[in-house]
Structure formats: C-alpha cells, structure tokens
Amino acid sequence: MKGKRMPYLSQKAVVYHETGHLVIGIRQGLDPWEILFDSPTCALTAFKPCDPIPPPEEEAMRQLAGIITQLEFVPESISSQLREAMRESVIFGYGRPLPVGLSSIDLRYRGGGGGDMDKADQIARSIPGLDDCGVMAFLQQAEVKVRTLLSDPVVRRHIETIAQDIEVWLQKDFSPSKNRYHGERALSVIGLARDSEREAGDSGSAS
Numbered sequence: 001m002k003g004k005r006m007p008y009l010s011q012k013a014v015v016y017h018e019t020g021h022l023v024i025g026i027r028q029g030l031d032p033w034e035i036l037f038d039s040p041t042c043a044l045t046a047f048k049p050c051d052p053i054p055p056p057e058e059e060a061m062r063q064l065a066g067i068i069t070q071l072e073f074v075p076e077s078i079s080s081q082l083r084e085a086m087r088e089s090v091i092f093g094y095g096r097p098l099p100v101g102l103s104s105i106d107l108r109y110r111g112g113g114g115g116d117m118d119k120a121d122q123i124a125r126s127i128p129g130l131d132d133c134g135v136m137a138f139l140q141q142a143e144v145k146v147r148t149l150l151s152d153p154v155v156r157r158h159i160e161t162i163a164q165d166i167e168v169w170l171q172k173d174f175s176p177s178k179n180r181y182h183g184e185r186a187l188s189v190i191g192l193a194r195d196s197e198r199e200a201g202d203s204g205s206a207s
Contacts, residue, residue: 013077020069032183094136
C-alpha cells in the first residue's frame with residue numbers, strides 16, 4: 001500500500017495526486033494494483049508485491065510523486081503561500097522551516113502531502129548512518145528525480161491520460177461497492193497493458 005487516505009482536497013487534486021504515485025511507480029517497473037477510493041475525494045494507491053524489494057530512493061520517489069504531481073497539474077489546490085515555497089522544494093524540516101505563519105497542519109491539509117512526507121522521512125531514516133543533513137540530501141535527491149521525470153512529455157501525457165480516465169470512471173462507474181480503479185485499466189489507457197489484461201481493464205468494475 002502507498003500511504004494514507006487523503007481527505008480535504010478536491011476530486012481533481014486527489015485524482016492527480018494519486019495518478020502521480022501510480023505513474024512514477026509504473027516508470028520504475030512496478031505493477032500497479034489499484035487506486036482505492038473511499039469517496040471521490042479520498043483515495044490511496046497500491047502496487048502489487050515485487051521481489052526484490054525496490055531500493056529506498058525509488059520508494060521515497062513514489063511517496064513524493066503525489067504532492068509534486070499535484071503541484072504541477074493542480075496548483076490551485078495548494079494554498080498560495082505554501083505553493084510558492086513548494087516551487088523551490090516540497091521538503092521541509094532538517095533546517096528548512098515552513099514559511100512564516102504556516103505549520104505542519106497546513107502542509108497536511110492545505111497541501112495534501114503530509115502523510116507522504118512522513119513516509120518519505122521514515123524511509124530515509126531507515127537507512128543506516130544518515131543524520132538530519134543526510135536525510136535532507138536523500139529526500140532532495142529523490143525530489144529532483146521525480147521533477148525530472150515529470151518534465152518528460154511522455155510521463156506528463158501518461159499522467160493526463162490516466163487522470164482523465166479516472167475522472168470519467170468516477171463519474172460513470174464509481175459506487176461504494178465499485179470503488180477500485182484497477183491498475184490494468186491504467187496500463188491499458190496508456191497502451192502498456194498486455195492483450196490478456198485489456199478486457200479486464202476496460203470494464204472499470206471493482207473486484
């Protein structure tokens with residue numbers, strides 16, 4: 001599973017945030033399982049188990065990908081003061097404070113990235129020998145790699161295509177009993193699904 005459910009944001013912000021996690025994972029070679037929606041504005045992304053376990057930097061990249069994608073594609077969903085600070089970096093702490101007047105509560109609820117930041121921090125701190133400066137450098141390097149991927153026109157097109165398909169699915173097919181947007185469908189709409197997966201992906205129904 002990836003992170004916590006993320007309330008308090010618009011549907012479009014949640015869709016792009018979760019799509020960011022999904023697409024970066026796909027680019028890393030992971031097999032997407034689903035995006036589970038408790039409601040159209042509350043979701044989390046999951047990938048199928050893989051062996052070997054991906055390196056910590058890739059896991060941190062996936063955690064940071066949601067808020068960075070949200071910042072790129074739905075900037076109006078983040079409060080203006082926090083948005084301007086995030087243009088420079090989404091990493092706070094470790095000697096870089098939040099803007100004056102903002103707190104970690106603002107990061108979590110005005111930005112939507114608090115839970116992901118917490119998990120990225122945990123990943124960094126699980127690496128032996130990293131002090132606060134090392135954690136900051138590790139997370140900043142992961143952030144740079146995500147931003148580099150998001151500058152790739154193919155990646156941006158994949159994000160747009162999947163996000164638009166999710167919004168169509170939410171409008172037409174979502175219900176409390178059909179609340180899983182399947183990874184096979186995401187792969188299908190960007191042309192990466194195997195032939196055997198296309199039929200299941202096109203249905204949009206939850207298992």
